[in-house]
Amino acid sequence: MTRSVYVTGIGRGDGRQVVELGVMELLTRRIDRVGVFRPLAHDAPDPLLDLLRSRYRLVQPPGSMVGLRYDEAAVLQAEKGTDELISQLVDCFHGVAKDYEAVLVLGTDYADTGLPAELALNARIANELGAAVLPVVAGLDQSADSVVADVRNAHHAFTSLGCEVIAMVANRVRDSHAAEAARALGHHLPEPVYVLPEEPALAAPTVQQVVDELGAEVLLGDPAGLARDCRNFVFGGAMLPTFLPALTEGCLVMTPGDRADLIIGSLAAHSAGAPPIAGVLLTLDQRPGDETMALAARLAPGTPVLAVPSGSFPTAAELFALEGKLNATNPRKAEIALGLFESHIDSKQLTERLAVVQSDRVTPMMFEHELIERSRSVRRNVVLPEGTEERVLRAAEVLLRRNICNLTLLGEDAAVRKRAADLGVNLNLLGPDEIAEGPGATARVVDPATSPLRERFAELYAKLRAHKGATYELAYDVVADVSYFGTLMVQEGLADGMVSGAVHSTAATIRPAFEIIKTKPEASIVSSVFFMCLSDKVLVYGDCAVNPDPNAEQLADIAIQSAATAAHFGVEPRIAMLSYSTGTSGTGADVDKVRQATELVRQHRPDLLVDGPIQYDAAVEPSVAATKLPGSPVAGQATVLVFPDLNTGNNTYKAVQRSAGAVAVGPVMQGLRKPVNDLSRGALVQDIVNTVAITAIQAQERGV
Template sequence: MQTTAVARIVYLVEQDPASGKSAVALGLAELLSRAVPRLGVFRPVVPAFPDPLLTLLQERYGIMKEPAALYGVTAAEAAAELAAGHGEELVGLVVERFRAVAPEFDAVVVIGTDADDDLSFNARLANEFGAVVVPVVTAPTPSDVDNAARQAYHALVDLDVTVAAVIVNKTAGPVPPPELPVPCYTIPHVATIGAPTVAEVADQLGATVITATEAALGRDVHDYVVGAAQVPALLSHLTENALLITPGDRADLLVAAGAAHASGLMPLAGIVLTIGIAPDPTALRLFERLNPGLAVLSVPGASYETIAASTRVEHRLGMANPRKVEAALGAFESNVDVAALASALELTRSSRVTPLMFEYDLIERARADRRRLVLPEGTEDRILRAADILLRRGVVDLTLLGAPDAVAAKARDLGVDVSGAAVVDPLTSPLRDEFAVAYARFRAHKGVSFDLAWDVVADVSYFGTLMVQLGHADGMVSGATHTTAATIRPAFEIIKTVPDVSVASSVFFMLLPDRVLVYGDCAVNPDPTAEQLADIALSSAATAARFGVTPRVAMLSYSTGTSGAGADVNKVATATELVRSRRPDLPVEGPIQYDAAIDPAVAATKLPDSPVAGQATVFVFPDLNTGNNTYKAVQRSAGAVAVGPVMQGLNKPVNDLSRGATVKDIVNTVAITAIQAGSHG
């Protein structure tokens, strides 16, 4: 059962076509998605169909409706109705389409029309929808912020709508918001959000790609530079993340630009060669040998007409570029008091935790108690992409391990920004001596000398683990390229398990469509004893509670209650009694079969009086073979998202990634590790 308040409808009004409404809509959707299980979006008028913004919101937030149900009319249809004098009929049609879909959601973000002369139309629809309104405005200078915010507020109040908050977007740097009768927030301009990618410019120009990787085409274009002078003059005029536009016969400028980028002198976005001249083959080979990670495009037009066409390209947020989505969310969340805004929108959090709510709660909790995490695989593509997201959204402070030049070069190749992270090379770090002394002390009983320790701590996994143990970091996440053993062994040697826990173990958070379950242990212990199984159950229950899942523990076996016998069943029965003796307050049932643990109908037959059967949330498997196969079967057959493995039972948090981990998996695991670090104090 869910206990949400009445469905909230938030109507976003843009009073300036360049205000960045899409980024604010994304931020509002993110906020609402944390509070309600069923989030909806609606556009009264879409510029065209399909609409990139609707597609982004629908896919990101799992809105299971046909796209055509999420808008009223297209801009062309609206124009035709208005030209025919059918204004009231247009309003009626849009309202009818909205009311047909709104009852299926607990909250709806409505994205108003784009035209700046549509304020009355948007106000009318907001009232017809029963919505509160959030206007989005811009201000050319900091001194204009106060006036822009007040005008937006009073213009809407004069139209008898309820204004919930005012957002002044894309300000020139941090600007204090003015005082209004409602919350007001200012969001500084973030160049990467609205900057087109090289691929978008290429598409607009109809350019031919001469050489490029996917990462090179995804780079942001922040500026445009026409190259016509000699090399020294060009180098003095290059700007960061600029697209160089130069005639195709200027081989000298092609090579010079590639060298400037590859050396780190000036990171560029890419190069466009004009007037249809192919680059000199020898110069192009030299350019490619520099491996700058830049795209080279060719167009038939002249340089100045090319730059004029390029500057008209605008980026639209979409699923194809998650980096920009995360940048937009980072800007919103860093400058908007989301708790206060949720209160202004009168949101009541649902007691039901959906997978989407669980994942976004991780980010919110980690950001609220920001911790220092170390990522040993500092030159791995997915790690750097995840670091970019984590830093943009202010989730954690990061240390990346690796040679600084190598990390910087890889980040440039990928077009990501990790400048906010510390970069430490274990081979040259001044901490190496301190860590060698400490490791030799920790392993003295194994005969480890300082000289041996000096070599061991140069390994990134050992170095990162020692950073955690000695207080230079609060937690570590590794395993994107390293084996589980390489990640976990140093933790067992150095950090060790908490008192009264005989064994470290792991859980997966299984994000099913309508709930979050906890599975343990599916990654570490092959055949735990009854005592170890009890420890795994207690650790798993504590982990579940820490992350908002009410623990009801099922100790799984191939029989339920006293229906079976044998060594395996007896082990589970003994473990269950140990859990009950150590935690009498914890709901636990065992031995119990999986179907009786999760299905109320089966539970009613097999264990009708059990407080756990049919409603278990924590599933403890008798051995690794059973657990690992079950989590993968559920993951594949039920379409569940498996977050983990999350290590538990260690004195300080170290978590292992699957070597097939996605960027999203890494972001989630880092957030989990940061939350664990907070609970460790």
């Protein structure tokens, strides 16, 4: 039977989209096919449904996600009664449920719905759908007594109407006393009570939202600038010396368009990083002159300058009514929401209460979820040498929001902070001597050029490379390079792992590791694997990134290492040693190399399942295996595929990635004493997040 959960509220302003997104995240970690159903919806675009479709790659037809529009429901209820309304909604739901293992049901929003007794209607719908209920109560600006009363009343209301309540959520709670009171209430209710604090970054509208809501004209600004959060509004009227101290980080400056002094002063302050602003909004339909706009563009490239025809007062009234929204166009907000959800809700407990059964299939998203969960179980510190690269900074924000690991960003402190501010990325970077407070993941910046560690690292590198003629003077220059500096941090235990390669070449990333960290005693070679996440399983490809033409001994070592990596990440290793022939059907130097490597694997690790030489189709397709290599314990069900050379492996992984729509996670380096991983220079933000998570897990394995 399909399991469904009904997320609902008791009024407006509860911010339950955070909970709906979080529950969807929990469901997709466990099962492959999750549907979404909103029984009643407004006749307007639905940003949350768009976000769920985009983020979770839903193939569910959009039309099936909605039952009826509110106006249709109101007419139907008035003419034929509530029973007929419920009957039609149930029919729509079952049209969805038959195709999915679980369904997330989104309750009504209490916003001009035209429906009487809305809470009771939500309860009735949930009961008729057979859905467990997760009520969300708004705690914004509420006292401790009010929050407790609202949670208790909501619980009583839904249980008295026959609902299966699995937990209660108090959301947007600002006061620490109110949060503690709500948590304490959980000891007196049969279900757990979770408390989510108000998150300013979620409540803050983006500059793009200001543009959309006010119909503002964009005079200057790029997409990154328009994605910045407006954390505050500062209204300019005073003279510049009085005005500048009023600026706050992330504020949107509103000033009449003829105040060139305030416009240039604000942008100059942003350029200096004191403080970085979200942008400038000009009122009264005034435009600065061409010279002023040209100077503004040079002072703060990408920073938005907007214009509206209305005056300051009506514009301010509209601004203060704006709140941040979760939608598909701003994935950063979704990561913030998930970070909030995961930090304050016991995911394991709630997953158990959702009572969904783990799928046998392993989808790309389920594999990525597992990486995130494992990486945060024991928090490690990963160094990112490319501290001013946009994708790295955006990935860093996700890593910190999701509490995946602590980070060290390499680069000049002022440059890293300014680049983050320009991108609207909030990392809450610690100062050089600042001690982290609280349980969350943290980040700090280290500048290799000025760090006190530079002299220590130079001495160490000169000693390690003395046999190559390295002197202290040479080493002092070498260790200022971010790749070498980051590698030395890992070697010296000042970081647990390193990830680089978004802008550096593979050689620049791994050469320092070869020189400094070196291979593990049991490994004869450093190699790599990709986790190839297909629609229903995960395969491990090795080596597709490092070794051009390994000999038989090296190929055997790659196979053994790849099997260990696969097992460590939950993939049962069945090794296929790939060639252009299967079994004894072919001869030649290339086939003989693979045949010899296969025998070496059997000699060194008789416990491993391995077969070869074998062609790719015989390795993964049971029907082909039955003909070409019958009786093999590997053929047709291989999970670790070892390619004979880099040319074959690299082309194959890219062909499968692009043609089959597989998600390629890696390359993951193996054979080093401590974890250093390389990125593709075309890596996306999520690729960087996954690679850092893998690096943190590798560090956990080594106990560093």
